[in-house]
Amino acid sequence: MDLLHLTPLEIESLRLSLWVSTWAVLGSLVPGIFIAWVLARVRFPGRALLDGIVHLPLVLPPVVTGYFLLVLMGRHGMIGGWLYDVTGFSFAFSWRGAALAAGVMAFPLFVRAVRLSLESMDRGLEEAAHTLGAGRTRVFFTITLPLSFPGILTGTILAFARSLGEFGATISFVSNIPGETRTLPLALYTLIQQPGGEVGAFRLCIIAVVVALFALMISDFLARRRIFLMHGEK
Amino acid sequence: MNTLDITVAKSNGNFNLKASFACEGSGVTAIFGRSGAGKTTLINIIAGLIRPDSGSVMVNGHILFDSQKGVNLPPEKRRMGYVFQEGRLFPHLSMKANLLYGMKLLPKPERVISFDQVVELLGISHLLSRRPATLSGGEKQRVAIGRALLSSPSLLLMDEPLASLDASRKSEVLPFLARLPRELSIPIIYVTHSVDEVLNLADNMVLMDSGRVIAIDTIETVTTRSEFQSLTGRGGGGSVISTAVLSHDKKKKSTHLRFPGGILKVPFVDIPIDSPLRVRIAPRDVAIALELPIKTSYQNILEGRIEKIEQDNWGFMMIHLDIGCPLLARITPAACSDLSLTEGKDVFALVKSVSVSIGKRLILNELKK
Numbered sequence: 114m115d116l117l118h119l120t121p122l123e124i125e126s127l128r129l130s131l132w133v134s135t136w137a138v139l140g141s142l143v144p145g146i147f148i149a150w151v152l153a154r155v156r157f158p159g160r161a162l163l164d165g166i167v168h169l170p171l172v173l174p175p176v177v178t179g180y181f182l183l184v185l186m187g188r189h190g191m192i193g194g195w196l197y198d199v200t201g202f203s204f205a206f207s208w209r210g211a212a213l214a215a216g217v218m219a220f221p222l223f224v225r226a227v228r229l230s231l232e233s234m235d236r237g238l239e240e241a242a243h244t245l246g247a248g249r250t251r252v253f254f255t256i257t258l259p260l261s262f263p264g265i266l267t268g269t270i271l272a273f274a275r276s277l278g279e280f281g282a283t284i285s286f287v288s289n290i291p292g293e294t295r296t297l298p299l300a301l302y303t304l305i306q307q308p309g310g311e312v313g314a315f316r317l318c319i320i321a322v323v324v325a326l327f328a329l330m331i332s333d334f335l336a337r338r339r340i341f342l343m344h345g346e347k
Numbered sequence: 348m349n350t351l352d353i354t355v356a357k358s359n360g361n362f363n364l365k366a367s368f369a370c371e372g373s374g375v376t377a378i379f380g381r382s383g384a385g386k387t388t389l390i391n392i393i394a395g396l397i398r399p400d401s402g403s404v405m406v407n408g409h410i411l412f413d414s415q416k417g418v419n420l421p422p423e424k425r426r427m428g429y430v431f432q433e434g435r436l437f438p439h440l441s442m443k444a445n446l447l448y449g450m451k452l453l454p455k456p457e458r459v460i461s462f463d464q465v466v467e468l469l470g471i472s473h474l475l476s477r478r479p480a481t482l483s484g485g486e487k488q489r490v491a492i493g494r495a496l497l498s499s500p501s502l503l504l505m506d507e508p509l510a511s512l513d514a515s516r517k518s519e520v521l522p523f524l525a526r527l528p529r530e531l532s533i534p535i536i537y538v539t540h541s542v543d544e545v546l547n548l549a550d551n552m553v554l555m556d557s558g559r560v561i562a563i564d565t566i567e568t569v570t571t572r573s574e575f576q577s578l579t580g581r582g583g584g585g586s587v588i589s590t591a592v593l594s595h596d597k598k599k600k601s602t603h604l605r606f607p608g609g610i611l612k613v614p615f616v617d618i619p620i621d622s623p624l625r626v627r628i629a630p631r632d633v634a635i636a637l638e639l640p641i642k643t644s645y646q647n648i649l650e651g652r653i654e655k656i657e658q659d660n661w662g663f664m665m666i667h668l669d670i671g672c673p674l675l676a677r678i679t680p681a682a683c684s685d686l687s688l689t690e691g692k693d694v695f696a697l698v699k700s701v702s703v704s705i706g707k708r709l710i711l712n713e714l715k716k
Contacts (some may be wrong), residue, residue: 237435240396243422245430245449245498256450259439 119320123313125292126300127320132274133296138269141223144249145272146265149227171221175281182214182286210287211294215276222275223268224295230255231265241319264338270332274325297321348408350534355392355402355412364558367402369418370551375528375535377545377566378435379704380555381578386538390504391557393536394429397420404519428533432507433489436479442490443475448500459499460531469493469523484512485519492523496531497713503527503535507543524548524695535706542679543580545570545586545628546704554578566625571673576630577660585629585704586675592622602698608671612646624705628678632702635666636695637686647698649674653690656683662689670694 119127152164172179186193188205197203204210238260242252258265280298287294289303301317304310354367364385370376378386391397393404395411398419404412406427408587411420428449436445446465450458466472469489477714481489488508495503508524525548528535533701537549545552545566553567554562561574569575570587578584590604590611597615604611613626640648651670659665664683665677688694 235435237431237433238437240422241429241431242433242437242448244394244396244425244427244454245494246423246426247448248421248423251452256437260437262439 119312119316120313123300123317126295126297126317127324128207128238128294129211129295130191130277130297131324132254133211133215134273136209136212137219137276137279138273140212140216141220141272143263145220145268146258146261148226149224150232150253153228153231157233165192167224168221170218170282174240175218175279179214179282179285180280182210182217185256186210186213188284189298197343204287206287206294208215208293211279212276212283213298214286215279215296216272218282219275223272226268226271227261230261230267234260263336265330266335266339270328273300274328277321277324298342349405350407351393351536353389353393353403353407353492354519355399355404356390356393357388357399358395358511359388362388362476362558364399366555366558366560368510368553368560368563370534370553370563372550373528373532374550375548376551376553377549378536378544378553378555379539379540379569379575380475381608383557384555385558386540386555387506390429390506390536390538393426393502394427394504395420395425400432409501418454419464419598424446426499426501428498428503430488430492430495430505430508434479434484434491436482436487436494438479440478441475442471442477442482443481445479446471446475446491446494446497449494453499457499458497460496462497465496466491468526483519483605485516488512488520489523492520492527496527496533499711500533503533505535505537506538507538509541519541521547536664541625542584542701546625567672570627571667571675573657573665573667576665576675584675585627585632586673587625587627588672588674590624590626591623592616592618592620594620606650607670608649608674611649611703612700613700614700616705627704628674628698628702629704630665631669631674631677632698633674634697635676635678635682635686635688636697640697643697644699644701645697647696647703649696651694651696653688653692653694656688656690668694 148167152160183190185191186204188194188197190202193204200259204213239256242256247255278298280302281295283296284299289295289299295303297317298322301314304314304317349371349612350367355364357364362385366385379390380386389399390666399412401414403410403414410416410423412418413556437448446462450462469492470491471489474482474486474490480489490510497680509520512520539545550565551564551713552566552568554575556578562569562572566587567589570585576584588606590606593605593610594604594683595602595615602613602616603631604613604626611626616624618624647669649670651674653666655667657665659677663677664680664686666678668674668676676696
């Protein structure tokens with residue numbers, strides 16, 4: 114009955130959760146910023162459909178998303194099967210699959226945050242850069258991207274936190290394999306199912322709270338620093 | 348070859364812009380009109396930020412837009428320097444990085460103005476390491492002008508660069524603006540609705556109303572047109588007269604100015620003899636007499652002839668006088684009929700010294716030296 118002494122299983126699940134979430138967020142960055150930019154800046158038929166698809170994981174039961182992933186990205190799935198045949202790479206029943214599931218679930222949160230900052234940005238600054246001789250690509254990398262940094266940061270933290278908590282899609286896509294896909298929420302679930310696992314479960318709860326708080330504080334610090342640099346006030 | 352040659356049409360909801368004009372030389376051309384007249388739309392079209400429905404835009408003989416030939420250069424290929432009303436400095440970059448943004452994109456041989464030259468011209472050397480958030484409105488505008496200049500534009504477009512500044516901030520920028528046309532050969536298109544800015548800065552004027560160009564000529568000519576007077580309101584407009592300093596009378600605290608119609612006496616202006624100076628006289632400050640008045644406080648009694656009499660928007664009579672140059676007088680219909688004024692009649696125009704507005708442009712320039 115020691116609240117401070119973590120068992121190897123709990124340390125393993127914490128390490129795995131951080132690892133999986135980091136990769137989920139890293140993998141979301143480029144496609145997330147790109148899709149947010151398309152949704153915020155480009156007018157084209159099918160925009161509403163794209164918007165809907167991006168947001169699906171937010172409204173679907175996570176188990177459904179996990180099942181879709183299994184059908185599409187599993188080793189015998191439509192995309193996953195092809196990927197395995199061509200490259201030998203597979204998401205199925207590995208931490209990579211857990212990262213994919215977490216990434217997909219967190220994707221809408223990331224896109225929303227970035228898109229919001231793109232839409233609230235002063236487009237006049239982009240126009241000014243154009244008149245100074247910068248083409249579209251240069252304007253994107255020197256003006257649009259740096260100015261949407263607060264949104265990207267918010268989106269990253271939100272997506273990271275969402276990935277840490279991801280449960281339903283992960284367990285239905287890559288199952289609950291100790292050391293491979295048993296992240297913190299899955300370990301917590303496992304402990305609750307076992308007689309006498311309450312203390313362990315409680316310790317994992319505390320860890321979850323501490324990690325989440327820590328992430329929020331870092332994001333707050335970075336955002337303040339950014340605001341200070343841009344506007345000269347806190 | 349014309350500096351700018353533009354014929355465009357653009358409709359947007361209820362607003363229809365249909366403008367055509369050309370200007371030449373390297374001076375300052377003011378686009379003057381009420382808000383909503385289409386001034387900003389027009390220079391956004393020149394800059395390539397708004398695509399017109401039809402027409403063409405040519406700068407120094409280069410086609411920037413031509414709907415028939417299917418040419419539409421993007422803004423980044425047009426080499427237009429644009430100074431926006433609200434500055435639009437990049438908030439994430441230092442002043443130096445803002446200034447260099449356009450310059451760095453230009454190959455060295457195409458840079459016609461150096462960094463040091465611009466920094467000196469605009470007096471911004473002490474701002475270089477600061478960020479936009481810590482600058483005053485006037486300082487921001489000076490940096491914005493510098494940033495546009497450093498992109499070595501073939502035309503400098505300015506959209507009411509002083510409109511968002513209060514009076515004291517304006518005076519932080521105006522002297523620097525006035526130096527530009529003298530020290531650089533870049534032609535400037537200056538959008539404004541301020542008569543004072545026109546008087547201080549511009550050589551030529553494009554008068555716009557409801558999306559149409561209604562006049563384009565020198566300041567002196569356009570300001571005597573009744574369209575200009577009706578745009579500027581009852582107290583605003585006035586005839587602009589170009590003069591040169593003839594002599595000073597320090598004892599009487601007065602300065603004599605030479606102009607095509609003779610001599611104009613104004614309160615003492617501290618600038619050297621022979622300096623050019625532009626003055627403005629509001630129509631309501633001009634009185635008319637049929638005989639030479641004696642024992643009067645009017646310092647300026649100018650002989651002239653009535654060219655035209657018309658009723659203005661406010662029911663007053665606008666008397667167009669020729670005193671060697673055009674001059675306007677606004678009087679009541681009663682005064683007009685009491686004196687039985689008719690076109691072609693010889694009269695005296697009476698102007699008090701204190702009602703002559705002196706253009707600041709040249710004074711400020713002389714002070715700098």
